Amino acid sequence: MTDLGTLTIPKKKTLDVGNGVSFSTNGHYFTAPSELDLDTCIDGLTAPLSVIAQVTKRCDMDCDYCSETLQRPDPTLDQLDTMRKNLKGVKRAFLSGGEPLLRKDFSEIVDMWHKDFILAVPTNATHGHQHARNIAGKIAYANIGLEGPRGVTNRVRGDYDTIMKGVQALQEAGIPLALSTVVLRSYSEYLPYTVQIADMLGAGKVKLIMPLRKGNALDLAEHEFMSHEEADSVYRRIMELRTTLMWRPAVRLTKWTPENEGHMICVEPNGMANAWPVYVAKDLFEPLGNVMEEPITELWKRYRFKRNHVTKYLGRSILAADYTEPADA
Template sequence: MTDLGLPSIPPRRDLSMGDGLAFAAHGHHFTAALGTSIEALTQRAEAPLSVITQVTKRCDFDCTFCSETFQLPDPTLKQLETIRDNLKGTKRIFLSGGEPLMRKDFGDIVDMYADENFVLAVPTNATHGLQHAKRIAGKIAFANIGLEGPRGITNRVRGDYDKVMPGVRALLDAGIPISLSAVVYRSTLAALPFTVQIADVLNAGKVKLIMPLRKGNALNLAKHEFITDDEANEAFGRLTELRATMQWSPAIRLTTWTPENEGHMIVVEPNGKTNAWPVYDQKDLLLPIGNMLEEPIQEIWKRYPYKENHFRKYLGTSIRTAAHSGGGNAAA
């Protein structure tokens, strides 16, 4: 990779999580011991692998695909402490939004959750990276940056590319590993190689390609922008070939909305309401399964109906992958 003055992020050792599971910190994914079945893991599990906790619904972008258009007040630090305590037993927590770094007290939130034995990750547009990077460095496993590719594409579908990149560099300068995620439209397919090239230059661990869901702002997208699963898989195949030819280092992941991926995410809203997402026949694609302000995750997990889908997704068996040379299953 060309030296552009960006820091070199050293590989991190896998973190053993017990039950035949590990988290590969530099690869940003879960792995299971060879021969371990999804069914066995699901039967033994008393809590999920990964939970998304929304610390705010506010955002400084208005992405054309955004599903989080319904606003709620931010949870207080006391409420987030209760949610944290009720999440004990979960392997990884995404401190999410909205745009989580818009909270001025985000460093306090990270400190609060870092006190527990969670792997922490932060999905962000990075526009507030300059304010928070040094405070959260060494406490989160990685930041996942939303970026649809070069300036023109990102500006059209997400927000201001020139506000994103300084924040990304601040996160990298602080030694925080990053990954990229891109929502794929028909009109952004041509940008995908550039997205992976940017990820390679930034030493990102992976690029996540995600299909838009018909919710929120995406309800206003033209129908032709939604590509089929077959088209997505064809595009992924072409991108994988380019990755090999160009020797790009980031892993590439593709998530399409198949029955095997239905309901695989557990999302805690700012009011504690906890949902399986996306559930295709539910209003707003959310299936309520409890409230994290009122009960522990173990009780909610008992009635969560998508356990196998959850493990398949986060161990990479229900998504398309083009992995690091080190190999292994991978998760979002």
């Protein structure tokens, strides 16, 4: 890794996904040849490419759009070890929340999981200084939730300066970064600043995600939900600026279309694995089974969104521009 603010994303790895098919990944996203036969790929997969494992539901923020407001007890280290064993075959795991860094034993969880998966950590970074040194070199990147400049982030998420202190701690430990933001109409005009911040931080990716009507977002005013056409327009404007200003981070926009339904597999703290988001399901979760009781390979057999899963993680059902390597890389 290089100096603060000029971090580059990890080098690509080649992953065998079965049936003679290989993907490459830099941790942030997967890529495959454009001529890839998806049916051959899907038939070869015996487990998901990526899962979200919620190690806690607790959080020290109360974001306007948060979907994960239903509380559950934290899993024990023994339970997380059982989940780890039963998730064998998965390529990448997000150790998520809530806010995962609230767990005082978070570095122990990373120690337990990092040899089996490409690990990423979605976090608000407010406790980054407590764990950064212990998880450095073991996670592919930390995905920081950030809505943009100080005024915007303070309004919808939490204290910008506290977040950035945590981000600095993660950077100083050499941990690659990505940013993610939920796109609301009231601050959509400021999203280019989010990409500018990501570029200044040396982040590998910016994820723009449309809100879902769940949790706190059930109380959002209707005008905060942009149409797909409006979101496309915002994305095009960002792409124009990205080209003109030579911003390097990958930029991805996820809209909730039929092609993206159920594409994620989210494992709750009690081990219950769900396809998510399933638009007509309660809490948008469609239960698949419990990974404290059976392996993910069995749950994968009954998962009905395999095509959506693969096309999303290959960036084919979303708007996606890849990371631009520095000229002297």
